Amino acid sequence: DQQVKQNSPSLSVQEGRISILNCDYTNSMFDYFLWYKKYPAEGPTFLISISSIKDKNEDGRFTVFLNKSAKHLSLHIVPSQPGDSAVYFCAARSNTGNQFYFGTGTSLTVIP
């Protein structure tokens, strides 16, 4: 049973425009959410996170929004750059047992 879902396997965006990556979850016991970026043949790299007590966290070009009532979070990248092209994973932490659950990833392509 997949508790974290990324329903868009891929996304293409023009350079300079906004990229919006979405993630949905089902478990109300998740207390922390993270986004990771992954290049081919490398491990995921931490990008940005948000606690369940907040609804927004911003770090440079990256902003994560959390809508707890909808059990939805999104990652905004503005402006998008070609170097942002990678697979983005959404992850959530359960406050029972320090377990982490990952989505299946969204492959972002930023077109120059």
Added chain:
Amino acid sequence: DTAVSQTPKYLVTQMGNDKSIKCEQNLGHDTMYWYKQDSKKFLKIMFSYNNKELIINETVPNRFSPKSPDKAHLNLHINSLELGDSAVYFCASSQGTSRYEQYFGPGTRLTVT
């Protein structure tokens, strides 16, 4: 000065064999993890371990066992390998109970023939 390293990067072996994957982190973190990424790119946690507690994902077969000789290392031992064990295995570490972002190794691609 790689933060989280894994060896080997590629591992090809036959069914029934026993193999190990090594993981080392030089970040001073006290929690380490093993993940399995299957053919559908689904990244699934297998183990979470610090010097106090081992948390095992209940779906992980007991053929898989983590071994931690010290705080900087968490090796993965796999007994009686099966075809379905073919996947990419990632090791990761984090600061502990207050910081949840994880630092991942480059992955080990295991192929069981």
